[in-house]
Amino acid sequence: MKDLSRLLRPRTIAVLGSVWAENVIAQCTKMGFSGSVWPVHPKRAEVGGIKAYASLTDLPEAPDATFIGVNRHATVDVVAQLSAMGAGGAICFASGWTEAGEAGLQADLVNAAGDMPILGPNCYGVINYLDGALLWPDQHGGRRVERGVALLSQSSNIVINLTMQARGLPVAYVACLGNAAQVGLAELSAALLADDRVTALGLYVEGFDDALGFAAVAEAARQAGKGVVCLKSGKTEGARLAAASHTAALAGGGAASSAFLAQSGVAEVATLPELLETLKIFHIHGPQIGSRLCSLSCSGGEAGLVGDLAEGFGIGFEPPTEAQRQTLSALLGPIVTVSNPLDYHTFIWGDGPRTRDVFSAMLQGYDAGLFLIDPPRPDLCDPSSFEPALQAIEDAAKLTGKPAFPVASMPENFEESRAIAMMARGTVPLMGLETALGALAAAQTPPGRAGWRPLPSRKPTRPTLLDEGAAKALLKAAGIPVPRGVSAPDLAMLRPLAKTLTPPLALKGHGFAHKSENGAVRLGLTSLDDQAPMPGATGYLAEEMVSGILAEMMIGIRQDAVYGRTLTLGFGGTTAELLADTVTLICPVTAPEVEQALRHLRLWPLLDGYRGRPKPDVAALVDVAMQLQVVMRDATLNEIEINPLMLRETGAVAADAVIWKDME
Structure with a gap:
């Protein structure tokens, strides 16, 4: 990997161009950058109020970082000069490269850079809010911080929007990849996480360029106690791949990318607000907050709303223990029904010590708690009566050592100044109930498996369909029963x-x-x-024909150009796509991982003796999955689908098989 430290944390910054260069200078000045900024312009004595140098060779020394705001052809020449003089790296802002059909010009740029790191081309740049160094030609919504999260995006506009957040999230870095001609997602992610002042990483990803490298970065982040959360776009792409198999349709882009993130130990979210709120949790508490949650509110309506919405995020609420019930009943009185979610009514409203004791007694029995509270708007109302409850939330967290999240049902009900102050005290306010639930679900980050990496991928080919007789012979030779x-x-x-x-x-x-x-x-x-x-x-x-069938399943394994091999399992037969009850994993996987994945199927109870029915041999299904991974070591195989795989009370039989193989 290239050393990006000078580019990301420069002492000296060179800027080339006119308007764009002036904008970069203005942003560095506004943010209080203490290093040197050197404009380079052949015809102007000054740019942005700062003395300009006629050429790169006139600079006092090789700059640590350079923002190149000139046209694409001139950019190639500038990059070559910077590389030759030992500069630390550059942002290539201009567009018109591979995205415009100019792959050769982009290759020339990479060759010109040599060992010098470049971001882009077609790249907005980098903001370092820790040191006030901005290689950024536009407005942004951030402020200086001493520590915080990094935001990395494959879309410049989206990350600009993220900087405008008013949720109290401290942002340490903002970085864009552009075309990622030289430095890719994994490499830039690793460089940002290497800064000890970075607490977590948030990603907006359109596609992974190096799945193996990214999995390694994610594992290193976990080992450092830093959470990584990703919003992956383009997840419906797989739906357009409904090619020659159910597997291709059901294990397309979205399922494969979600499996990859989960197995890499990366949290996944569906919306930009969830991304920001999850990062707030990671910034204070790190990844994996725990899955046993409690909810408290002073309204039955709110308690019901929490219960209704939580189900959609896979969040359940276990009831309090008998000891908790007794303690809470004594504090709240006989009218209050002790449950989870808990409606504690308003009998204790305004009584700070009693509220603290209620909150602590409930929170003590769980991994974390959400406390619904919507302070009234201060411009029209007096929020002072809410202060005892807000303080009690923070006190309960300190007394129990458990995360306690104040949750506003609507995001505008926590003003930014309050959110910033809470975050500074180690309390994470979550803004918007549905968003909060999504963030809490995401923050229960999959643990990942130590040392796990996806198998190497290869370029897609034009495979040939084997006839089923040959396909069955191949499976039989691998030890998979066939009729x-x-x-x-x-x-x-x-x-x-x-x-x-x-x-x-x-x-x-x-x-x-x-x-x-x-x-x-x-x-x-x-x-x-x-x-x-x-x-x-x-x-x-x-x-x-196969007899004694208790379940018809589908199992498919296929080459994936990004993730190596995908393994898809689920209920099959002719209605496989209609049911769409499948799970996808990225190989390699272990037998316990396959069995655990099967338990996420909606119809899993049918495999587990539902209403006294005989149980099909799930272990046989798991064995077939493990055998198929071995079979797919043959690099000429593109895809194997068994549909249906007939499960008996003992054993499984591959009743139908489709295999695509390279015949060249």
């Missing part, structure tokens, strides 16, 4: 072979990825004597 069957190029040759099989039989036509949709499956046959040819079939397979 007894025979294959032939036409029905005339198949009929005598099929007489060795025990009816009922299944007849299938080769040459179809989706046989049912093409009329290429006939079931329950006693013989093949009266069977007519199937239009379009390139051959035939006759098999003994």
